[in-house]
Amino acid sequence: SQDYDSLLFGAKTLIRNLTVTGKRKLPNKDVYVEVKPERIDLDQVLKTLGITREQLIDIAILIGTDYDPEGIKGVGPKTAYRLIKKYGKIEKAVEAGEIPKREITFDVEKIRELFLKPEVITPSEPLEMGSPNDEEVIAILVNEHNFNEERVRNGLDRLKRAMREAKGFSRQTGLDQWF
Structure with missing residues (x-):
């Protein structure tokens, strides 16, 4: 998948650019970068950042996900990481006044639960590749x-x-x- 949300849903490993090769232009820049397969290990990411999966989800919610595309105005990856490292979760950053309550226009807990406990459909028959x-x-x-x-x-x-x-x-x- 190309989608980092896979990690939020609990995928242990994300393989990006498996079928994409060559160069890609960076958005809003006149710069091209080499595109090659990339392996991202969830446990290593969490260990390196010193956070839990729940905190990674909160960082994503602040930045914006498929469930809250806008995120919080003025909060990018660095600010979101700093706030979650300092307060542990979004609600505590709001209580501390770091995030204005009026900026939370969505149900944080519901979005968090969508990632932590997604609805999974179990097939009635084993899936076979034909x-x-x-x-x-x-x-x-x-x-x-x-x-x-x-x-x-x-x-x-x-x-x-x-x-x-x-x-x-x-x-x-x-x-x-x-x-």
Whole structure:
């Protein structure tokens, strides 16, 4: 995934840029950076920052997440980190007057719970990887979501080729073996 929210939901490892290569232009700058696969370990991030997962969630809430896209006006990553390190949680920073109460226009506890206890659907049958149904994939990605048909077909061809090659392996491999 490219989405750091995966860590907030409790993913132990986040792999970014797995299928992206080359250079990317930084937003609002005339600077290009090399893009390569990146492995982010949640436990290492928490240890390095000296915070808990709950505190990481609070930092994200202050900055802005999918559930509160704006975050708190004037609070960026450094300020959010400083406030949570000092007070431990958003509510205590508000009590101390560091964050004006009027800026909290959303239910902090509810957003926190969405990350800590997400609704998880358990499949009624075991999921098995079979050959992709090209026409169904194209119907969904191209017809419903306006993906580029040529790119989708190329991706399907690469997936099927990789699946054929993987059948030759006698043991299961994990993503970590690519790094």
